[in-house]
Amino acid sequence: MVANGGIDIYNGSDIASLMTVEKPMALVNDNYLKLKAGYLFPEIGRRVAKFAAENPGAKIIRMGIGDVTEPLPAACREAMHIAVDEMGQRETFRGYGPEQGFDFLRNAIATNDFQSRGANVAADEIFVSDGSKCDTGNILDIFGPNNVVAVTDPVYPVYVDTNVMAGRTGESDESGRYAGLVYLPVTEANNFTPDLPSGKVDLLYLCYPNNPTGTVATRDTLKKFVDYARANDTIIFFDAAYEAYITDPSIPHSIYEIEGSRDVAIEFRSFSKTAGFTGTRCAFTVVPKGLKGKTATGESVELHGLWNRRHSTKFNGVSYVVQRGAEAVYSPAGREQVRALIEFYLQNAAILCQGLRDAGQTVYGGTNAPYVWLKTPGGMTSWQFFDHLLSKANVVGTPGSGFGASGEGYFRLSAFNSRANVEEAVSRIKQLLK
Ligand code: MLT
Numbered sequence: 281m282v283a284n285g286g287i288d289i290y291n292g293s294d295i296a297s298l299m300t301v302e303k304p305m306a307l308v309n310d311n312y313l314k315l316k317a318g319y320l321f322p323e324i325g326r327r328v329a330k331f332a333a334e335n336p337g338a339k340i341i342r343m344g345i346g347d348v349t350e351p352l353p354a355a356c357r358e359a360m361h362i363a364v365d366e367m368g369q370r371e372t373f374r375g376y377g378p379e380q381g382f383d384f385l386r387n388a389i390a391t392n393d394f395q396s397r398g399a400n401v402a403a404d405e406i407f408v409s410d411g412s413k414c415d416t417g418n419i420l421d422i423f424g425p426n427n428v429v430a431v432t433d434p435v436y437p438v439y440v441d442t443n444v445m446a447g448r449t450g451e452s453d454e455s456g457r458y459a460g461l462v463y464l465p466v467t468e469a470n471n472f473t474p475d476l477p478s479g480k481v482d483l484l485y486l487c488y489p490n491n492p493t494g495t496v497a498t499r500d501t502l503k504k505f506v507d508y509a510r511a512n513d514t515i516i517f518f519d520a521a522y523e524a525y526i527t528d529p530s531i532p533h534s535i536y537e538i539e540g541s542r543d544v545a546i547e548f549r550s551f552s553k554t555a556g557f558t559g560t561r562c563a564f565t566v567v568p569k570g571l572k573g574k575t576a577t578g579e580s581v582e583l584h585g586l587w588n589r590r591h592s593t594k595f596n597g598v599s600y601v602v603q604r605g606a607e608a609v610y611s612p613a614g615r616e617q618v619r620a621l622i623e624f625y626l627q628n629a630a631i632l633c634q635g636l637r638d639a640g641q642t643v644y645g646g647t648n649a650p651y652v653w654l655k656t657p658g659g660m661t662s663w664q665f666f667d668h669l670l671s672k673a674n675v676v677g678t679p680g681s682g683f684g685a686s687g688e689g690y691f692r693l694s695a696f697n698s699r700a701n702v703e704e705a706v707s708r709i710k711q712l713l714k
Pocket residue numbers: 344345346347413491
């Protein structure tokens with residue numbers, strides 16, 4: 281018998297008594313060990329917290345994570361108050377709702393967000409959820425491990441990290457790029473419009489208006505990607521979380537405004553940035569009926585059914601109260617209040633862009649999106665500029681390289697803030713960069 285940290289083996293024989301078996305421990309998902317140190321925003325939070333602790337007098341202005349600052353629209357709050365009162369009465373109390381969302385919200389979304397723009401989306405193709413971040417990660421559950429995945433670079437890090445977690449990549453190189461992923465650079469050199477993948481990819485993420493660059497995709501660009509997807513049996517994951525910020529009437533709000541897209545695209549939408557729901561949580565995903573993938577043996581399978589199965593097994597729906605709040609976004613008062621919110625943040629973006637240009641900087645985005653994408657001054661790397669701005673102006677932004685190798689040399693500022701903070705940040709940045 282031995283007792284040296286392994287499992288004791290005792291069967292009476294001398295040889296067996298020398299054997300040690302390692303304690304059977306639960307195996308981890310090794311893919312997580314490939315992930316770079318931390319998710320970008322917690323890493324920024326860590327650095328800012330350290331700076332704040334060392335400089336307690338610093339009045340830090342946070343323009344890093346794109347989190348809304350303005351209160352919920354009155355129409356949403358009023359609808360939620362009524363719903364809370366309903367929950368307090370036996371006659372109107374509700375327990376579990378439909379996992380896919382209540383019909384009142386799915387109908388409002390289908391009519392107002394899609395059919396009113398000529399996009400053919402039915403209410404039962406809409407799956408209400410607690411967030412687009414969750415949905416863009418969770419959607420991978422219904423796809424096999426060997427799909428080839430393409431992302432733009434820079435990109436919202438969730439698309440990359442969730443594929444790493446799912447085992448669709450190898451290790452990352454020193455620039456942060458993972459083996460096995462196809463990267464489509466979006467930089468000044470191609471006017472922030474990605475080229476089509478040079479070969480076939482199976483899954484392709486597009487985010488427009490774009491996080492982080494704040495740029496948009498024209499109808500022609502989206503058509504080019506839809507045509508590519510149709511020719512290559514590619515599924516496009518279209519993240520339209522920022523569509524409410526589109527001011528240019530020629531820019532599509534939904535990929536379903538593009539002919540042929542229902543056969544190739546899943547779209548993600550959110551109330552977070554539209555109506556200030558980042559803390560309230562409500563979003564939705566559209567999976568058109570008829571959109572198909574293939575089994576390993578080549579049979580076609582409807583993705584709508586698979587997603588419905590996944591969603592209703594692992595999710596119990598967004599709360600009734602919150603869905604009533606989201607429905608109010610489409611009421612006449614809600615529309616007006618949401619429009620005012622969006623205009624407020626877009627005005628912040630305009631102030632940021634103008635201030636940075638006055639300081640001689642090169643700036644992109646900010647007119648159809650709440651993000652301003654700035655070239656780092658003086659050839660600084662993205663993280664060098666992050667530290668410079670934090671230590672000298674006490675302003676926090678997001679280093680472009682945190683969104684991908686092609687984001688190196690760029691920096692993102694979020695327009696989600698109070699007017700006073702935006703004006704103060706602009707004045708400090710101008711002072712620093714003059
Ligand atoms: C961002 O700053 O990129 C967003 O807040 C991230 C998100 O919406 O999850």
